[in-house]
Amino acid sequence: MDFVIAQVERLQDAAPLEGLTQDSLIIGEQYYFFTVVLMWLIHVGFMSYEAGVARRKNVLATAMKNILTIAVVTPTFYYIGWWVYGCNQPGFPPIGPNSSDFSALQCQSGIPWSDAFGPNLTNNINLVFFLAFLLFSWTTASIMSGALLERVRLSAYLVLACLLGSVVWILDAAWGWSAGGWMTLRFGFHDSIASGVVHGVAGAFTLGVLFNLGPRIGKYTRDGLARAFRPHDLHRTLLGLMLIFTGFYAFYAACLVISSTAFPGWANIYLSPTTLGTIAMIITFGFAGGFTGGYFASRGDPFWTVSGGLAGVISVSAGADVYAPTLGYLIAMASAAMVVYAGNWIEKKMRVDDVVGAVAVHGVAGFLGVLWVGVFAAGYPTGLNNVESSLWGQLLGIATFLPLGFLTGWFASWVLKKLNLLRVPPEVELAGLDVVEYHQDLYLPEVAAVRERIIEPDGTIVEADAVIAEAHSEVIRR
C-alpha cells in the first residue's frame, strides 16, 4: 500500500502545468479529442436503440428527441455546467487539497467568460477536457430519454435534459468525481468510471420523472397487470446497444487523466494511479459477465441479454481502476442478473412504465457498482488526501446521490405536470407523435404497415388497436 501512496504523491508532483512538456500537452489534447469523436457513437447508439424500441408511430419523434438533446445540453453545459463542476467541489464546510490555488484555478477555468474557455494558445487541455465532460452530459441526459418514450413532450424532455445533464449530475461529479471533491477528500469515496455519478444519478432522476409522467396508454390492465409493447424493430435496438458499447470504451478512456511525465502515465479522475489497460480489461470482462448474467436471468430474452451487458459494465465501472479481471467478470454477471429481476419488479410490482429499463440498467446497476467498491475494493488510498476507500464512504455516496437525483427529477417533472406541460394529450399519444409533431411517417408509403400487436399479461398476443382504444376511452373518461 505504501507503493500506491508513493505513486499518488508522484502524480501530484507532476500535476502542475510547468511539469509538462509541449509534447505531453499535445498528447493529452489529441487523446481527449479522439475520445470525444468516439463517444458520439454512444448517441448514435441511443438513437438507434430507442427508435427500435418505439412503436412505429413514434419512431421519428424518438430519434429527434435524441438528436435535440445535443442542441440544448451543449449550451447549458457550457454556460453553467462547467462552472458547477469547477466551483462546487469543496463542499460545506469547504475542504481542499491543501491549496486554495487548486480550487481557484478549477473554478476560474469553468467560468464561461474565462479566457481558458475559448481559443487559447497556452491551454491545450481545458477545451478538450470540457468536451469530454460534455459528452458525458449528453450520455446522462440520454439515459433518461428512453424511459420516457412515446408520451413525454419533446419540450418537457429537453428542459429535464438540461437540468439533469447540465446541473444535477455535474454537481454530484463535483462532489464525488473530481480531484478536489469533498466526498473523496473527506471520505475516500471512490467511483472511478462513474457508476453512481453518471448512471446511478440518471436512473434515480428518471424514476422521479416517471412517477409524475405515468405509463403509456394501455400499458397496464384495469387490474394493474403489465402488458408488453413489442419493439417495432428489435434489430435496430440491438444494433444501437452495440454502438453504445463501442462508444463506452471511449467513455472509459476519457475518464482517465494522462500524466505522461510521471510513472505510470495514467491516473483516475481522483489522480490516483491506474493504467489504460486496466480499465479496458474491466470493461471487456464487464460485458462478458453482463451478457451471461442477463441471458440466464432472463431465460434468453435478447433485450435483457444485451441490456445485461450494459448493466454489467456499469456495475464494475466504479472500481474499474483497481479490479482484477476475474472479479470484474463475476461482479458483472451477478449484477446483470440482479438488474433483470429489478427491471421486472419495477415494471410489474411498482407499475412504473420504464420503456427501456433505464432505472434498472443504469440506476440499480450504478448504485450496485458504488456499493461493490466498498465490499471488494476497500482500503485503496483515493484522491489527493489518500483517504482509504471504505464501505461507509461508498454508502455515504449512495445516500447523497440517490436523493439528489430522485428529488430533483421528481420535483422538476411535478412542476411541469402542474403546468400541463409534461405529457402529450391522450389524443396525440393515440395518433402517434410522428404525425402530430412532424406531420410525416418515418417510412415511405410503399413500406407496408403491419398492424401492431400487444402481449397481454398472460402471454397471449392480440391486436393492439382494440386494447389501446379501450384504454384511451378510460383515460378520457377519467
Next chain:
Amino acid sequence: MPPLINSAPDCVVQGREGATPADDSVDFILQDRYADCAGFGTFMPGSTYGEDGSSAETLYYILTWLGIVVTVLVLIAWVVYENRQLVGHVARIGRRPAGPDDSPPAQPGL
C-alpha cells in the same frame, strides 16, 4: 487592415510581412505574431490569465450573457411552440363532427 472590423485582440502583432518570395521562415513569423497572446478568440479578453476572471472585458461578458439569454429563450420557445401545436391538434379533433371517421387515425402500429 481587414475590411469593416479588425476584431483581432491587441496581443496580435499586426503589419509585419512575411518573406518575399515566401519561404519556410513564414511559419515562424506567423507564430511570432501571436507570441504575446494566450486567450485570443474574437471578442475574448486577449490576455493571459488575470486575477479571478478580471481579465475578461466588458464585450466578452456581454457576448456570453447574450448566449445565455438566447439559450433560455430557445427553451421557452420550444415549450410554447410545442404546446401550441399539441393544443391545436386536440382542438381540430374536437371540432370534427362525430361519425364513423372519427375513430383513431389509421396509423401503422397503433
